[in-house]
Amino acid sequence: MSIKLEAVSYTYMPGTPYEKRAISDISLEIEKGEFVAIIGHTGSGKSTLVQHLNGLLHPTSGRVLVDDIDLAAKTPEAKKIARSVGMVFQYPEHQLFAETIYEDVAFGPRNLKLDEAEVRQRVELAMEFVGLDYGKFAHRSPFHLSGGQMRRVAIAGVIAMQPDYLVLDEPSAGLDPAARNAIFAEIVQLYRTRGITVILVTHNMEEAARLADRMLVMAKGEVRMDGKPKEVFRADRELLHAAGVDVPRMVELVDALRLKGIDIPEDTVSVDSLVREILARQRRENAC
Amino acid sequence: MDDIIIQTKDLCHLYPNGDGELIRALDKVSVTIRRGEFVAIIGTNGSGKSTLAKHFNALLLPSAGQCLVDGLPVSDTGDMWAIRQKVGMVFQNPDNQIVAAVVEEDVAFGPENLGVPPLEIRRRVDDALAAVDMTDYRLHAPHLLSGGQKQRIAIAGVLAIRPDCLVLDEPTAMLDPLGREEVLSTVSRLNKEQGMTVVYITHFMEEAVFADRVLVMDKGRIIREGTPKEIFSCVEEIAALGLEAPLAAEVAWHLRNRGLDLPADIITDEELALALCQSN
Ligand SMILES: Nc1ncnc2c1ncn2[C@@H]1O[C@H](COP(=O)(O)OP(=O)(O)OP(=O)(O)O)[C@@H](O)[C@H]1O
Ligand SMILES: Nc1ncnc2c1ncn2[C@@H]1O[C@H](COP(=O)(O)OP(=O)(O)O)[C@@H](O)[C@H]1O
Ligand SMILES: [Mg+2]
Ligand SMILES: [Mg+2]
Numbered sequence: 001m002s003i004k005l006e007a008v009s010y011t012y013m014p015g016t017p018y019e020k021r022a023i024s025d026i027s028l029e030i031e032k033g034e035f036v037a038i039i040g041h042t043g044s045g046k047s048t049l050v051q052h053l054n055g056l057l058h059p060t061s062g063r064v065l066v067d068d069i070d071l072a073a074k075t076p077e078a079k080k081i082a083r084s085v086g087m088v089f090q091y092p093e094h095q096l097f098a099e100t101i102y103e104d105v106a107f108g109p110r111n112l113k114l115d116e117a118e119v120r121q122r123v124e125l126a127m128e129f130v131g132l133d134y135g136k137f138a139h140r141s142p143f144h145l146s147g148g149q150m151r152r153v154a155i156a157g158v159i160a161m162q163p164d165y166l167v168l169d170e171p172s173a174g175l176d177p178a179a180r181n182a183i184f185a186e187i188v189q190l191y192r193t194r195g196i197t198v199i200l201v202t203h204n205m206e207e208a209a210r211l212a213d214r215m216l217v218m219a220k221g222e223v224r225m226d227g228k229p230k231e232v233f234r235a236d237r238e239l240l241h242a243a244g245v246d247v248p249r250m251v252e253l254v255d256a257l258r259l260k261g262i263d264i265p266e267d268t269v270s271v272d273s274l275v276r277e278i279l280a281r282q283r284r285e286n287a288c
Numbered sequence: 289m290d291d292i293i294i295q296t297k298d299l300c301h302l303y304p305n306g307d308g309e310l311i312r313a314l315d316k317v318s319v320t321i322r323r324g325e326f327v328a329i330i331g332t333n334g335s336g337k338s339t340l341a342k343h344f345n346a347l348l349l350p351s352a353g354q355c356l357v358d359g360l361p362v363s364d365t366g367d368m369w370a371i372r373q374k375v376g377m378v379f380q381n382p383d384n385q386i387v388a389a390v391v392e393e394d395v396a397f398g399p400e401n402l403g404v405p406p407l408e409i410r411r412r413v414d415d416a417l418a419a420v421d422m423t424d425y426r427l428h429a430p431h432l433l434s435g436g437q438k439q440r441i442a443i444a445g446v447l448a449i450r451p452d453c454l455v456l457d458e459p460t461a462m463l464d465p466l467g468r469e470e471v472l473s474t475v476s477r478l479n480k481e482q483g484m485t486v487v488y489i490t491h492f493m494e495e496a497v498f499a500d501r502v503l504v505m506d507k508g509r510i511i512r513e514g515t516p517k518e519i520f521s522c523v524e525e526i527a528a529l530g531l532e533a534p535l536a537a538e539v540a541w542h543l544r545n546r547g548l549d550l551p552a553d554i555i556t557d558e559e560l561a562l563a564l565c566q567s568n
Contacts, residue, residue: 042435090380090462094517117396141425147458148378150334173461174380176332176491178530216371245466249494249535256557262564271535275542278564282548 001032001067003053003085003165008062010048016035022048023221025062032164035191035198037208037229039220041244046201049092049218050167053199054070054085062168066165069078074227086163090170092154093147101127101153102138108161126160129186133181155183167189185212205248209233209269217241230267232279250274293453293485294321294344294375296351300488301339301508313339316353317506323452326486328481328496331505332530333513337489338506341455343533351559356450364469368497373402376446380458383431384436390427391441392417398449419482421436434555436467440474447478453485454478460492493520494534497555504529517553536560 005025005028012020023045030036034208038046051057055071055078064071065283069081088127089095098104109119127134130152142153151174158166162223165242188211191198197210208215209229217225217232217240224243225232233240233247240247247255257278264277301314306559313336322325329337342348343355346368357364357371376398379385388394392413399409417423420440425433430441439459446454456475460468472495478484488499502519504512505536506529512519523533523541533541533555540554540563551561 019475035536040464042467059358061344078512144303144311146334146338147461152333170462174333174458174491176530177532178492179333180491183340203468205465244464244466253535253539253560257561257564260561260565262561271539274539275546278543279546282564282567 002065003030003199004063004065004068005029005052006063006065008049008050008052008059008164010057011060012096014060021221022269026221026223027062028216028223028226030199032197035188035212036200036216037212038201038213038216038218039203039205039208039243039245040224044113044244045221046186046218047169048221050087050169050199050201053077053165053167054087055082056087076113078097081159084161084163085165085167086158088155088158088166088168090172090173092171094144095154095157096150099141101132101142101156104142104153105156105160108157112161122160122284123156123161126156129159129183130156131182132156148176148179151175152183162194162285165197165199167199167201170203171200172202172207176224177274180207187211192256193196203246205246209250211246217243217245230269234267291323292320294355294357294487295319296340296343296350296353296355299340299343299350299355300352301336301343301348301464302351303339309386313508314343314351318353319503319510319513321453321485321487324479324483325501326488326499327475327501327503328499329487329489329503329505330491330493330496330525330531335505336508337505338457339508341377341457341487344455345377345454346371347377347386373449375450375453375455376449376451377445378454378456378459380441380461380473382435382442385442386430387516389429390426391422391428392432393429394441396443397447398445399426401429402449412448412450415443415462416447418443418445419478434467435463436470438465438564439467440492441476443471443474444504451488455487455489457489458491459488459497460490468492483520493526493532498535503508504531517555521553 003025008026009021012022040046058072064079069077071078071082079255096104105123106119109122124134132152191195212229215229215232216223250269268274270275296317296319299314299317302310303313305311331337337498346362358374387397395416396409396415399412417426419445422440428481460471475486476498479486497516502516503510518536520533523538526533536557537555540550540560544550554560554563
């Protein structure tokens with residue numbers, strides 16, 4: 001059980017003056033149960049890549065296999081398997097369409113031919129997941145919302161499908177810090193309890209470093225690095241910078257402190273451990 | 289009086305929500321923005337930031353109370369076009385703001401619509417592109433630029449109208465770190481060097497640190513206002529509001545709680561490093 005890309009390339013508008021090769025010769029495998037973060041500059045091909053994972057785009061050359069089924073095959077199996085990949089798009093306001101938030105979130109589950117009681121239960125759960133009060137929001141129009149609220153509705157619509165593979169393209173843009181943390185905590189919970197696979201495109205390096213167990217760095221349509229977040233962030237800074245990747249805020253802070261001669265381990269990653277290290281150092285200094 | 293560019297008094301805004309009910313998005317907001325200020329607005333989703341900002345250039349009209357822009361009331365009888373020339377808006381999604389196929393045509397769109405004579409348009413476009421450091425790209429296709437560059441073009445498009453005040457509603461939400469940095473430093477420079485008044489809505493607390501003043505919104509009201517240091521050193525209170533203090537402020541707060549003698553107003557990495565050096 002996995003998502004497998006075999007030498008995938010994609011070209012937008014081939015044969016026109018606007019022809020643009022967005023990803024080139026990407027081969028990789030994402031195993032079931034992995035939490036993968038994808039980072040890289042705007043335009044590096046992240047969105048193009050993830051849109052291949054549910055068959056929204058088909059490779060110009062190469063193949064995408066989900067659980068060994070080629071998504072480009074025009075078979076019922078291919079359609080069915082594509083539906084097991086839930087996708088939150090980069091611009092989720094484009095994803096909304098129904099009269100009420102309830103109808104919008106219920107659309108996916110209804111397509112799965114669930115009975116209405118089950119649909120309703122899924123809608124309630126999904127709205128809770130994204131922190132939208134059911135009583136207050138279910139019957140409001142999804143278009144009469146603030147930007148962050150719309151994004152939450154779009155995420156709820158995908159969560160309600162209970163997909164095996166969850167793909168999120170920059171889901172935290174426009175969310176306030178509390179909502180961002182709460183939604184990520186929920187995603188981690190899903191990931192741990194239901195063993196789903198999560199593929200997260202993000203510019204938020206904290207998120208990537210904290211949540212993912214594997215990180216892909218994209219540049220110019222290629223995957224340039226593939227490894228554990230700690231390895232990637234401590235890799236060549238030049239390379240990271242060239243790929244438009246900022247190191248996490250915590251790494252920056254630790255660097256700033258070390259630069260001033262405050263010696264704390266380079267690999268301190270959490271607020272708690274940083275606070276402990278600073279206090280321990282302070283005690284050492286005072287003792288001598 | 290003359291140094292005030294925007295002032296609201298008990299400003300309320302009610303949205304119809306579709307099923308006959310009304311949503312109170314702004315609840316008696318009174319706020320003053322002075323010329324040359326850089327004001328950041330923060331607050332949770334749905335707290336009313338965009339609704340407030342849209343009154344500043346007459347995209348929305350008050351349901352009750354008042355909003356004055358350079359002394360002109362925002363109302364259906366007021367001079368909407370005069371107000372939109374004084375206050376320009378930049379939004380979140382860089383792709384939705386592009387109207388032309390060439391950068392300089394895109395920037396010229398605003399003044400063209402205002403009937404500015406061609407020679408004057410030329411000058412404005414050149415100035416605006418220089419101000420956002422995009423002169424080299426004037427003949428490029430905007431849709432091929434990076435997100436940060438697109439936002440700088442959007443800012444140039446607003447500058448070409450020669451507004452008194454720039455309102456940016458989460459201009460960096462969709463950008464990568466480099467793009468965010470480009471946009472913030474451009475806005476900051478316009479404020480410092482040209483005295484442009486800036487109202488800047490963001491969910492990135494580290495960006496709000498660059499403002500002169502921070503307004504915190506919650507449930508349609510402004511519930512706090514102060515310098516970034518005043519706002520963000522109250523780490524617990526900020527967290528209780530669903531927001532987040534900058535990392536250095538948070539670490540400093542923990543250290544103080546554990547008995548370390550540090551100044552209460554640390555909000556940047558450098559300040560924390562310096563204070564730690566001095567504390568022993
Ligand atoms: N077009 C609309 N019709 C009805 N209600 C709306 C509309 N736009 C916003 N609202 C409501 O008004 C309130 C304030 O929304 P506003 O867009 O000003 O919030 P915001 O602070 O900008 O949030 P965000 O951080 O998510 O962008 C919210 O309760 C929202 O649901
Ligand atoms: N619909 C499209 N038509 C033409 N070119 C596109 C389209 N979408 C993306 N591109 C181009 O493909 C490249 C990769 O874009 P994208 O996958 O959106 O990158 P990212 O998500 O990393 O920002 C960019 O050069 C972009 O301009
Ligand atoms: Mg993208
Ligand atoms: Mg908003």
